[in-house]
Amino acid sequence: MTCVLRAMQATAQQPQRREVLIPAYTCYSVAASIVRAGLRPRLYDIDPETLDFDPASIQRVAPNNVLAIISANLYGIPNSLDRLEALARDNGLYLIDDAAQALGARFKGRPLGGYGDVGILSFEKGKNITTLKGGAIVGGSGPLMERIERARDTLPGSPLVGTLMSWAKLPAYALFFRPELYGLVQSLPWLELGITRYEEDFAIEQYSPSLAGLALRLCDRLDQLNRQRNANAERVSNALRPFPEVRLLRRLEGSQEALVRLPVFVESAALRTRLIAELNAAGIGASGSYPQALCDVPEVRRLLPAEDLEMPKARRVAATVVTLPTHPYCPPDLADRIGSVLRRVTQSVAP
Numbered sequence: 001m002t003c004v005l006r007a008m009q010a011t012a013q014q015p016q017r018r019e020v021l022i023p024a025y026t027c028y029s030v031a032a033s034i035v036r037a038g039l040r041p042r043l044y045d046i047d048p049e050t051l052d053f054d055p056a057s058i059q060r061v062a063p064n065n066v067l068a069i070i071s072a073n074l075y076g077i078p079n080s081l082d083r084l085e086a087l088a089r090d091n092g093l094y095l096i097d098d099a100a101q102a103l104g105a106r107f108k109g110r111p112l113g114g115y116g117d118v119g120i121l122s123f124e125k126g127k128n129i130t131t132l133k134g135g136a137i138v139g140g141s142g143p144l145m146e147r148i149e150r151a152r153d154t155l156p157g158s159p160l161v162g163t164l165m166s167w168a169k170l171p172a173y174a175l176f177f178r179p180e181l182y183g184l185v186q187s188l189p190w191l192e193l194g195i196t197r198y199e200e201d202f203a204i205e206q207y208s209p210s211l212a213g214l215a216l217r218l219c220d221r222l223d224q225l226n227r228q229r230n231a232n233a234e235r236v237s238n239a240l241r242p243f244p245e246v247r248l249l250r251r252l253e254g255s256q257e258a259l260v261r262l263p264v265f266v267e268s269a270a271l272r273t274r275l276i277a278e279l280n281a282a283g284i285g286a287s288g289s290y291p292q293a294l295c296d297v298p299e300v301r302r303l304l305p306a307e308d309l310e311m312p313k314a315r316r317v318a319a320t321v322v323t324l325p326t327h328p329y330c331p332p333d334l335a336d337r338i339g340s341v342l343r344r345v346t347q348s349v350a351p
């Protein structure tokens, strides 16, 4: 993302465009990559019903100083990318389609990562496919992509030790998904599972060719994996529908998801905390996702103009979201088990 933004700034040749518009609820490293590129993050709010962008919140920002706008497609759920693309085009902005969590998803027939000027894929932990690190930039031809390719060619190669470490950790990571080993693997600190940190001094280096080869192999199974994930998510969603305490998202028309996690929303803070704890105690990897909206992450907040400091809808998402596993090793009775934990927890926590 940092390489892409630097290339966009060089290609745009409009030095006053130093702002990058991002969702107020997304991966913290999106904000960090902007800062690392020497640019300023600006936020737009999101719709808690769909996780799509809030158009009014984007239109509030004067476009003259904006270089690019970035999508989120969190949990493998498409944003309305056709509208975002039109918005970017009408205002002379670049669009980066962040498909880090949405490889294999589609919107109105087009693959995610394929909207806008450039797409971003990630093969980090917890993504649709993983080699523990690495990612890909998706783009067409033209001066921007040529500049990105030149930038890639001048990056340092991936260090051998790091690559060997990734190959060594991969089997442990694969075990993480086995429900019977969940507690054990969860306790291995060097896998850094479920940790959200804001980090600006990350390495920017080429993707190891051996890990990239593994990613390509895994891509052969992507559609099958996503089908399994979506089917698991559907079963869990159905088990949750009887509970008024749990809200499910509304789907945008034309979206074909790649549900890397299933996000649901619990308004009661006490119930949400209890539910996450009880699901984990039952060996089900529920998580609160990113703990804060970006306007409340101190390292980001201090860079924001006054008008970006309050993002009420993103805050509400951060405070209420619970993500549930959808991976192919989910046991066949996962939905029933989640249902029975919910029944127990809703009966014991007062509304």
Ligand SMILES: *Cc1c(COP(=O)(O)O)cnc(C)c1O
Binding pocket: 026, 027, 029, 030, 072, 073, 074, 098, 100, 101, 121, 122, 123, 124, 134, 135
């Ligand atoms: C993980 C993630 C990123 C960053 O990808 P890395 O490969 O971890 O740098 C960017 N955007 C979103 C939405 C992500 O989930």
